Amino acid sequence: AQSVTQPDIHITVSEGASLELRCNYSYGATPYLFWYVQSPGQGLQLLLKYFSGDTLVQGIKGFEAEFKRSQSSFNLRKPSVHWSDAAEYFCAVGATDGQNFVFGPGTRLSVLP
Amino acid sequence: DAMVIQNPRYQVTQFGKPVTLSCSQTLNHNVMYWYQQKSSQAPKLLFHYYDKDFNNEADTPDNFQSRRPNTSFCFLDIRSPGLGDAAMYLCATSRVPGTSGLGEQFFGPGTRLTVL
Numbered sequence: 001a002q003s004v005t006q007p008d009i010h011i012t013v014s015e016g017a018s019l020e021l022r023c024n025y026s027y028g029a030t031p032y033l034f035w036y037v038q039s040p041g042q043g044l045q046l047l048l049k050y051f052s053g054d055t056l057v058q059g060i061k062g063f064e065a066e067f068k069r070s071q072s073s074f075n076l077r078k079p080s081v082h083w084s085d086a087a088e089y090f091c092a093v094g095a096t097d098g099q100n101f102v103f104g105p106g107t108r109l110s111v112l113p
Numbered sequence: 114d115a116m117v118i119q120n121p122r123y124q125v126t127q128f129g130k131p132v133t134l135s136c137s138q139t140l141n142h143n144v145m146y147w148y149q150q151k152s153s154q155a156p157k158l159l160f161h162y163y164d165k166d167f168n169n170e171a172d173t174p175d176n177f178q179s180r181r182p183n184t185s186f187c188f189l190d191i192r193s194p195g196l197g198d199a200a201m202y203l204c205a206t207s208r209v210p211g212t213s214g215l216g217e218q219f220f221g222p223g224t225r226l227t228v229l
Contacts, residue, residue, distance in 0.1 A: 032215045043117075043203055043220035044156070051215050090155060094216045097209070099144060099163055101218060103155040 002027035002093040004104035012110040013081050021076040021107050023091030032094035033074040035065055036103075039087045047089075050074065061085070086111040116140070117221035119204050125227045126194050134189040134224045136204030145187040146218065147179060148203040156203055162187060191226075199228045 003026045013019055025031055032051050036044040048059025055067040065076045074091060091104040118137045126132040136145065143164050148156035160169045162181045176198070178190040191198055201223045210216035 032210060032217075034215075034217055036220075041201075041223070041225070043119075043222045044205075044218075046217050046219070049215050049217050051210070088153075092218075094210065099161060099168065099209075101146075101158070101207075101216070105155050106153075108153070 002031060002095060002100065002102050004091050004093050004102050006089075006091055006104040006107050008107045009105070010108045010110065012112060014112045015083050016080050019076075019078045019081045019085070019109070021089050021091075021109070023074045023076065023104060024072050025074060025091070025093045026072065027093055027095070029096060032096070033065075033067060034092040034094065035059065035063070035074070035076050036090045036092060037061075037087050038090065038106075044090065047076070081109075081111055083111045083113065085109060117204055117206055117219050119202075119221035119224050121224060122222060123225045123227070125229060126191075127229050128196065129193045132191050132194055132226070134191075134202050134204075134226070136187045136189070136221055137185050138204075138206045138219075139185070140206055140219060141184060142206035142208050142219070143184070144207045144209065145181060146205040146207070147177075147187070147189045148205065149198075150201045150203055150223070159189070194226070194228045196228050199226055201225050 005024045035047040038044045050057045090106045120135045146161040147159045150156040159173045181187045203223045204221040205218040207218045
């Protein structure tokens with residue numbers, strides 16, 4: 001079974017600063033990897049996804065993530081954070097059967113003006 | 114636009130009074146999920162349907178049931194809500210990886226359940 005850790009429970013950055021949210025996974029096969037964002041009181045929105053190919057993946061809202069097999073990581077990055085990026089971010093791992101989907105515990109992002 | 118719809122957005126029920134939450138989708142996805150999410154926590158999978166096949170998580174209480182009468186609709190029934198069942202309930206859909214996409218899940222906006 002797969003598992004996901006997000007070491008940072010809460011991160012605070014200033015608007016305009018760069019951002020990196022960490023995600024580490026455990027899975028015996030090649031994983032399907034995802035990042036989701038959740039604004040307060042809302043559902044989850046897919047930011048980006050990865051399975052194979054270029055290890056640097058571009059997503060929506062200016063986010064990107066880099067897959068590093070050697071480190072079992074899939075960290076999310078943004079070069080310049082906007083106040084509207086304040087939200088909860090979840091990393092997730094999917095299995096090849098398409099039914100077993102595991103979320104990390106989430107990282108809450110606060111943005112200072 | 115293709116989407117996942119949840120009704121109602123906010124539901125208030127009384128302790129022990131059965132409640133049903135609704136989810137519909139226009140994506141024609143074959144997998145549908147129900148999650149429970151409490152404040153500042155990750156979504157917790159309750160169960161999912163792969164087409165008509167029901168898959169219950171081992172730690173989902175018997176108090177929670179689900180029905181999927183057709184591809185588009187899925188319902189979450191809470192037979193006797195307790196105070197601990199107050200949460201956001203999220204519905205999601207997906208396709209099996211390879212048919213289209215990577216099996217990513219598409220979420221509805223959620224139903225916020227309050228138990229008085």
